[in-house]
Amino acid sequence: MTATPVEVTATDGAARAGTVHTARGSYRIPTFMPVGTRGAVKALDSADLEALGAEVVLANTYHLMLRPGADVVAGLGGLHRFTGWTGHTLTDSGGFQVHSLSPVVDDDGVLFTSVYDGATVRLTPESAVETQGLLGADIQMVLDVCATLPATPEVLRSAVERTADWAARARAHHRRWEARPEGQALFGIVQGGTDPALRVESARRTVDLDFDGYAIGGLSVGEPRPAMLASLAVTVPELPSDRPRYLMGVGDPVGLVEAIALGVDQFDCVAPTRGGRHGSVLTATGRLSLRNAVHARDDAPLDATCACTTCARWSRGYLRHLLMVNEPTAWRLLSIHNLAFTIGLVDRARGAIERGELDTLRREVAATWGS
Amino acid sequence: MTATPVEVTATDGAARAGTVHTARGSYRIPTFMPVGTRGAVKALDSADLEALGAEVVLANTYHLMLRPGADVVAGLGGLHRFTGWTGHTLTDSGGFQVHSLSPVVDDDGVLFTSVYDGATVRLTPESAVETQGLLGADIQMVLDVCATLPATPEVLRSAVERTADWAARARAHHRRWEARPEGQALFGIVQGGTDPALRVESARRTVDLDFDGYAIGGLSVGEPRPAMLASLAVTVPELPSDRPRYLMGVGDPVGLVEAIALGVDQFDCVAPTRGGRHGSVLTATGRLSLRNAVHARDDAPLDATCACTTCARWSRGYLRHLLMVNEPTAWRLLSIHNLAFTIGLVDRARGAIERGELDTLRREVAATWGS
Numbered sequence: 001m002t003a004t005p006v007e008v009t010a011t012d013g014a015a016r017a018g019t020v021h022t023a024r025g026s027y028r029i030p031t032f033m034p035v036g037t038r039g040a041v042k043a044l045d046s047a048d049l050e051a052l053g054a055e056v057v058l059a060n061t062y063h064l065m066l067r068p069g070a071d072v073v074a075g076l077g078g079l080h081r082f083t084g085w086t087g088h089t090l091t092d093s094g095g096f097q098v099h100s101l102s103p104v105v106d107d108d109g110v111l112f113t114s115v116y117d118g119a120t121v122r123l124t125p126e127s128a129v130e131t132q133g134l135l136g137a138d139i140q141m142v143l144d145v146c147a148t149l150p151a152t153p154e155v156l157r158s159a160v161e162r163t164a165d166w167a168a169r170a171r172a173h174h175r176r177w178e179a180r181p182e183g184q185a186l187f188g189i190v191q192g193g194t195d196p197a198l199r200v201e202s203a204r205r206t207v208d209l210d211f212d213g214y215a216i217g218g219l220s221v222g223e224p225r226p227a228m229l230a231s232l233a234v235t236v237p238e239l240p241s242d243r244p245r246y247l248m249g250v251g252d253p254v255g256l257v258e259a260i261a262l263g264v265d266q267f268d269c270v271a272p273t274r275g276g277r278h279g280s281v282l283t284a285t286g287r288l289s290l291r292n293a294v295h296a297r298d299d300a301p302l303d304a305t306c307a308c309t310t311c312a313r314w315s316r317g318y319l320r321h322l323l324m325v326n327e328p329t330a331w332r333l334l335s336i337h338n339l340a341f342t343i344g345l346v347d348r349a350r351g352a353i354e355r356g357e358l359d360t361l362r363r364e365v366a367a368t369w370g371s
Numbered sequence: 372m373t374a375t376p377v378e379v380t381a382t383d384g385a386a387r388a389g390t391v392h393t394a395r396g397s398y399r400i401p402t403f404m405p406v407g408t409r410g411a412v413k414a415l416d417s418a419d420l421e422a423l424g425a426e427v428v429l430a431n432t433y434h435l436m437l438r439p440g441a442d443v444v445a446g447l448g449g450l451h452r453f454t455g456w457t458g459h460t461l462t463d464s465g466g467f468q469v470h471s472l473s474p475v476v477d478d479d480g481v482l483f484t485s486v487y488d489g490a491t492v493r494l495t496p497e498s499a500v501e502t503q504g505l506l507g508a509d510i511q512m513v514l515d516v517c518a519t520l521p522a523t524p525e526v527l528r529s530a531v532e533r534t535a536d537w538a539a540r541a542r543a544h545h546r547r548w549e550a551r552p553e554g555q556a557l558f559g560i561v562q563g564g565t566d567p568a569l570r571v572e573s574a575r576r577t578v579d580l581d582f583d584g585y586a587i588g589g590l591s592v593g594e595p596r597p598a599m600l601a602s603l604a605v606t607v608p609e610l611p612s613d614r615p616r617y618l619m620g621v622g623d624p625v626g627l628v629e630a631i632a633l634g635v636d637q638f639d640c641v642a643p644t645r646g647g648r649h650g651s652v653l654t655a656t657g658r659l660s661l662r663n664a665v666h667a668r669d670d671a672p673l674d675a676t677c678a679c680t681t682c683a684r685w686s687r688g689y690l691r692h693l694l695m696v697n698e699p700t701a702w703r704l705l706s707i708h709n710l711a712f713t714i715g716l717v718d719r720a721r722g723a724i725e726r727g728e729l730d731t732l733r734r735e736v737a738a739t740w741g742s
Binding site for chain 2: 038039040041042043044045046047063067068072075076077082083084116296297299309313314315317318320321322324325327328329331332333
């Protein structure tokens with residue numbers, strides 16, 4: 001019995017809706033997971049995330065191990081108690097920072113430079129397991145190597161080899177490590193860039209290790225969307241149907257519904273909140289650039305069809321004003337709206353799968369957002 | 372019938388508790404008014420202020436006339452609709468910026484430099500009335516001259532003369548200006564530094580003009596507390612008992628209870644929120660410096676006796692972490708706590724007046740916070 005078996009209650013083509021059962025309880029799939037990098041979604045708190053209907057929230061191992069330190073989080077009761085969040089949590093291993101911070105990588109692990117004080121900090125597959133054990137999320141991720149695309153075949157091959165080797169080490173360490181939090185799930189990560197053969201190989205080698213769930217990493221890192229979807233199309237069928245499938249770093253409307261159609265269950269992305277803080281607003285009729293002067297005297301809500309607390313109370317004109325004078329209140333209210341939109345879209349996809357109407361939603365999203 | 376008569380329901384010495392009746396409805400006194408300089412209390416929204424029990428919220432005329440412009444606020448329905456706030460509002464005239472921004476002042480008015488783009492902008496007693504009319508708060512303030520203390524007798528005399536002259540012009544203009552929002556109250560402002568004779572003179576000249584309420588300005592701008600309280604003690608008795616009395620810029624615990632004891636009804640101050648954003652936390656046992664390393668692993672709430680939403684859910688350790696990594700969530704949660712403390716203290720003062728026990732509260736506050 002794994003920590004995260006999937007109960008599928010409806011399918012529509014390759015898409016599926018259902019429930020993931022965990023040691024903590026359960027969460028519905030498909031699901032969008034807001035990103036609380038340093039232990040909070042920027043400008044929001046856990047009560048906001050509850051009100052938004054979020055069920056799983058991410059935190060970042062690299063950042064939390066540096067500030068305040070994984071031992072400090074553990075001493076304060078672990079991630080749930082620390083952040084005051086009673087839903088599910090997932091910690092990213094630091095693998096994405098292998099992509100974004102260009103650390104020194106060797107066979108043993110990764111040597112990072114701290115963004116806070118320049119100190120060097122080492123992360124290995126084993127120490128990532130233990131650090132995430134201290135953080136105490138419901139789901140932890142293996143340390144992987146995420147190549148920036150486009151990449152040479154040699155770089156992709158090396159990323160797949162190291163990821164497979166590290167996954168085996170993480171799996172073994174997670175099983176034998178006695179201090180592992182009870183019921184904490186460990187997800188493997190498939191790499192392979194946009195090379196179909198490498199994707200299939202990476203998927204099979206990862207599945208052979210028997211993880212509680214499977215992430216598809218190394219996509220949405222610079223490649224065209226068709227290449228991303230083609231990679232998903234060859235990868236997902238290799239993954240066992242009784243485990244969650246998590247596409248890392250995707251959260252745009254088209255990416256979400258197309259990946260859901262290919263059988264992906266869960267997603268994370270900073271774009272809805274980061275975009276919101278910069279005035280890029282997601283609406284039923286497409287993207288709205290709130291910094292545009294046309295909205296200075298605009299009394300309409302961000303999205304007349306939206307039921308979020310921001311749209312219920314404040315106008316584009318007010319929100320634009322707060323944004324233009326750098327009031328933190330703007331970051332909060334715009335993040336709430338964009339998360340409501342994104343979580344709402346995934347909720348609609350779940351409903352569409354249950355009714356066998358996902359294609360209708362895909363066409364609607366493509367018509368609004370392009371393909 | 373003025374727009375803001377006071378109904379006194381209890382007194383304790385010079386202190387009074389009761390209700391101010393306005394065209395909008397009523398608010399209880401004594402009251403602490405959070406400051407939403409640019410149309411939002413920094414990092415908070417109007418729903419937060421409702422939850423905190425705030426009854427009157429300030430906004431700043433100087434800032435709003437520059438960004439987004441008073442006509443824009445008017446076009447978006449005025450300050451209440453703009454900010455989504457159904458309680459009372461008060462706009463500061465820009466007089467405090469005469470103190471803080473050192474503009475060019477002549478008999479006609481003030482020539483400011485915009486903090487946003489360096490443009491010059493003129494404010495006169497009459498234009499301040501009209502600008503605040505466009506903003507549409509329940510209470511507007513006359514344009515006054517606020518001298519920085521210590522000041523020479525000549526500077527203080529000049530500030531009193533200009534303030535009196537401008538008050539007369541504002542009063543006349545507010546009466547005859549046909550576009551004035553119905554029921555909008557106009558408060559005069561007493562100046563005079565810490566010179567008792569000047570304070571009495573300024574109070575009498577202001578009261579002669581028959582305002583809807585009276586502010587005491589030019590205090591808490593550098594003078595010792597005993598000098599501030601002595602100035603209040605000579606000023607308040609000059610003010611009519613049927614009008615609200617507003618001490619501008621005071622919001623520390625001792626300042627609040629001592630001024631309430633001298634008969635002041637309402638207060639505004641940025642210190643609780645600004646201090647909160649910098650980790651200066653108000654608690655029942657005194658000030659707590661959250662940046663202190665001793666709180667890194669501190670699982671206690673900010674204040675075990677506090678009923679605010681921050682103390683109900685998050686630890687000092689979590690809030691300190693968010694503060695140290697500059698997460699806007701920290702600014703919000705710490706501002707909520709410090710406002711809950713400050714509003715709660717004024718609520719306690721109101722209750723103490725009703726029971727005739729204000730002296731007990733004054734002794735308790737002095738014992739905790741010094742005198």
